[in-house]
Amino acid sequence: MAAFEHSSDAEQDSPGEGRLRHAPADHPSLPRAKVGVVLVNLGTPDATDYRSMRRYLSEFLSDRRVVDHPRWLWQPLLQLVILARRPFVSGEAYRSIWNEELDESPLLTITRQQTARLAERLEAAYGDRVEVDFCMRYGNPSTDSVLRRLQARGCERILFFPLYPQYGSPTTATANDQAFRTLMRLKWQPAIRTVPAYYRHPSYLEALSASVREAYDAAETAPEVLVASYHGVPKRYLDQGDPYYCHCRQTTRLLQERLEMPDEAIETTFQSKFGPEEWVGPATVERVAELAREGRRHIAVISPAFSADCVETLEEIQQEIRDAFLEAGGETFTYVPCLNDREDHVTALEAIALQELSGWL
Template identity: 40%
Template sequence: MLVNLGTPSAPTTKAVRAFLGQFLHDYRVVDLTRFLWCPILHGVILPFRSPKVAKLYESIWWEEGSPLMVVSRRQQAALSQQLAEQDIPVVLGMSYGEPSIESAWQELKSAGVEKVIILPLYPQYSVSTSASVFDSWAKIMKKERQIPYFSFIRDYYNHPSYIKALADSVRQDWQENGQTELLLLSYHGIPKRFENQGDPYGHQCHKTSELLAAELGLEPHQWRTTFQSRFGREEWLQPYTDETMQALPKEGVTSISVICPAFSADCLETLEEISGENKEYFMEAGGERYHYIPALNDNSAHIQMMVDLVRAEITAS
């Protein structure tokens, strides 16, 4: 079972509001008491934010549908083809929206599957992502009389196949477009408070960056790690991507490549926020060359990494 975050069903206010409502109701994502959070969510955030976010989705929507959903289906099909000889079915579930994790399980159950390998497509573990997937799975299993054997791939931030896939994508991009002064690795942020409470996400992000830089043979001044997509007023993991974009040209860095290693599929946060909004920040601050390196999506090295993870779980059992 491949699992990703999910996406609105359409780039409309109604669809985005339904998606955000489900997403922001998850206690793993926003851990405020419901007594305080729900009035803010339903009275302020959803009415005012949904129309704005819908316009952003509209700007990146593909003819086939949401980029995240289109890519996720391609990943499912490619992995299924690779595992066909072993007669291993591959299903797709989303934490929010459709297809749900529940529907993905029902698909496996109908096929008579007795062991489930759950692969959240989050390379770095966080309570707000991977743990939320586990919560959903546990909630579904509460209704089952016979729980299947299952394994949960918690993270793969340092897996050799993952690092190699990232490095190959960077090398290919530089071969086609030329190497820049700096490789900036932008990860989705989380509240700093989560890290203080034991979430290993920030540490794992930095480790991924170190391993990728080493694989590429980069010197310390040739790469940098930042965090994007902060929400609300509290402190999140730093340095912030947007502030870094505005500061780099003042430091004399005018050409950068940007990659987002925490995203397994291109989506709103990469196609609009990084490839669009943050490019504007950099260029307006005096930058001269800015290039976004796409997510691993369904490229062959990424699919092979998934195959390696799945086969390792099979061997371990």
């Protein structure tokens, strides 16, 4: 199977490089035309010390997709007040879940593993015509460095794959924005496609439901309620047309259908509220405590919006939210891990990638 029609324009001097047909003898050699696939996740600090955390949080919280208050009002508050203390608090949270062996966050470790497993599959099918890599919206490896690296390796077409099943402007959109910023600075832009929301994709739903079944089977006491906890957003985002809240609700409904659960056995909640304004709800930390007070002593919590376990799941859910439930009278708290690099999750990522690569391979 030919990689591309235009690959015939190069005469191959070596397995990876070629000289343009009819080009002058001193024309630089060019890499063979390839397709790139880039998995994209939110980001991670390089370390847990104050400076690393401040640098990461400053980049994250300065993003207008994340906090869209006027810069003249927000930046002084962020730089002089919030970032004076927040790096210490966030650093402590990251230290509680840090991968000490590799000296990196679990999000970075897991995203690398997902990338390696997807690369194995695509390279087995398409050989060296496909390059698979990953980047972070905030922190390293940066979107700009990865896109430039792939272009240098000959990727004239790139599939940009934000690992967010539900579309959100502070997640999917800002990841795509960053890719487009790189394109704006390139003399020779690769063709690029972005992967849309995939919360309805059958392979994703199958992996998600299988993870719940496995967690329930392994639980010593069967959970009475499954709490599907999503990262929250300000309510005005919904009012302004962001579909994230609706995508989350639909994900829960589709998961419920696959698991054949009654309505009272599954709920949708939102976590990680930041700032004083109204956010979509109910809040996970408050709702799990209410469930305990209502007599639900055994619950499970899953995070369908996260493709990899991170500080919001490993620290916030498994520590803060778990404690809120137990302190309110709950007895057993079952956490359903993110899909991470599960075999069925990699199968889902492969299916989605191949669907979006149609016509390129």
